[in-house]
Amino acid sequence: MCPQNESYNLKFDYIIAGLGISGVWLSHYLLKENKKVIVFDKKNLQSASNVASGLVNPVTGRRVVTTWLADELLPFCKNEYTSLGEELCIQAITQKNILVFPSAPDLQNAFDNRMKENNSYIHPPQLSRQELSLHFNFPFNVYEISPCYVIHIQDILVSQRQHLNKENVLIDEMLDENLIEFKDGYVQYKGYTADKIIFANGISASKSKFWNGLPFVENKGQALIVEIKDMDANYIYKFGHLSLIPLAQNKWWVGSSNELSFKTTEPTDDFKNKTIATLKAVLKNDFSLLDHWASLRPATVERRPFIGLHPLYPQxxxxxxMGSKGCSLTPWFAKQLTGKLINGSSIDTTADVQRFAKILSRQ
Ligand SMILES: Cc1cc2nc3c(=O)[nH]c(=O)nc-3n(C[C@H](O)[C@H](O)[C@H](O)COP(=O)(O)OP(=O)(O)OC[C@H]3O[C@@H](n4cnc5c(N)ncnc54)[C@H](O)[C@@H]3O)c2cc1C
Structure with a gap:
């Protein structure tokens, strides 16, 4: 525990580095447990969380498989985001099912096979082929994935930031890990002391001297923000790797790429031109380009997150x-980490960072 010495006047239970969606959920759960928390984060509109579309989708890939933990995560996300929204006085989650337009016969077959196997998330569409033909060009059958959710992630980031600011527990700067001093059972950072510092700093952690042994993957994603008039915004539309996700009236998020090798982290003309060409091919409605975003997802080699205490530095x-699933995985694992920090309860072993104890102990 931190020393109760008067010379340390800025005493906290936890310091959190980063206020993307991970920092949002961790600060939320720790504050709910009446812990004294301070968050460091310099506002960064290019963070993965600020660029994400916020989709929670239980089905993935060309083989159309149910995603890891989907049966647990979907109801959990619905509850948790609904109550977070109520606390922040915003709409944090909306159910919007995905209409999938397969681009090739093998994908259509994969969907048909899953329906035959009674996959509970895949259904025939509620809209008729005739209704869909008014807006889209499509050669194959259409499928509906349900339930899916859109997390209003940018609104959540803004509101949690405002909330922490109001409580005077947000420092608008980056935490410099070189200034962390490890003491017996606590840490000191500049004038602050805390029981622990938690790194929720996205892809920057791959360069951290404490965490760079973890098998991170930088996965670049790009999206266009597009105005499309008169398209039914109750649905998400998916053509190959491109999803069209409604953000606001007539404003759509269109993405994304999954780039594992790239020359620049900035938006590229190549992505823009290919995406516009696909939109022209599939959309009957006119559209115009409003913006173009890019960011790096904090992905991992085995596609499982990194959660828990450092094996060498328990402080x-x-x-x-969280890779491409930050919206669904983060509340679940932030809650597990909160349990670990407060009661010593366990973390799912496939996500617990202790699986890399050997690598992390080589400092
Ligand atoms: C194009 C694109 C589309 C995506 N779509 C989806 C989607 O539909 N659904 C989904 O679930 N996921 C999606 N993702 C993935 C999702 O964005 C990430 O999984 C998630 O945002 C990761 O959140 P995070 O808080 O861990 O990291 P980040 O969002 O990167 O946040 C980290 C924060 O830490 C800050 N920081 C960094 N270093 C420090 C430091 N030293 N001190 C203090 N602060 C620091 C950063 O500035 C940032 O604010 C998408 C990602 C991209 C790029």
Whole structure:
């Protein structure tokens, strides 16, 4: 525990580095447990969380498989985001099912096979082929994935930031890990002391001297923000790897790429031109380009997150590696990490960073 010495006047239970969706959920759960928390984060509109579309989708890939933990995560996300929204006085989650337009016969077959196997998330569409033909060009059958959710992630980031600011527990700067001093059972950072520092700093952790042994993958994603008039915004539309996700009236998020090798982290003309060409091919409605975003997802080699305490330095912990599933995985694992920090309860072993204890102990 931190020393109760008067010379340390800025005493906290936890310091959190990063206020993307991971930092949002961790600060939320720790504050709910009446813990004294301070968050460091310099506002960064290019963070993965700020660029994400916020989709929670239980089905993935060309083989159309149910995603890891989907049966648990979907109802959990619905509850948790609904109550977070109520606390922040915003709409944090909306159910919007996905209409999938397969681009090739093998994908259509995969959907048909899953329906035959009674996959509970895949259904025939509620809209008729005739209705869909008014807006889209499509050669194959259409399928509906349900339930799916859109997390209003940018609104959540803004509101949690405002909330922490109001409580005077947000420092608008980056935490410099070189200034962390490890003491017996606590940490000191500049004038602040805390029991622990938790790194929720997205892909930056891959360069951290404490965490760079973890098998992170930088996965670049790009999206266009597009105005499309008169398209039914009750649905998400998916053509190959491109999803069209409604953000606001007539404003759509269109993405994304999954780039594992890239020359620049900035938006590229190549992505823009290919995406516009696909939109022209599939959309009957006119559209116009409003913006173009890019960011790096904090992905991992085995596609499982990094959660828990550092094996060498028990005063630091991590909540990271959410890859392309940050919206659904983060509340679940932030809650597990909160349990670990407060009661010593266990973390799912496939996500617990202790699986890399050997690598992390080589400092
Ligand atoms: C194009 C694109 C589309 C995506 N779509 C979806 C989607 O539909 N659904 C989904 O679930 N996921 C999606 N993702 C993935 C999702 O964005 C990530 O999984 C998630 O946002 C990761 O959140 P995070 O808080 O861990 O990291 P980040 O969002 O990267 O946040 C980390 C924060 O830490 C800050 N930081 C960094 N270093 C420090 C430091 N030293 N001190 C203090 N602060 C620091 C950063 O500035 C940032 O604010 C998408 C990602 C991209 C790029």
């Amino acid at each position: 630091i912990a991590i909540l990271n590696g």
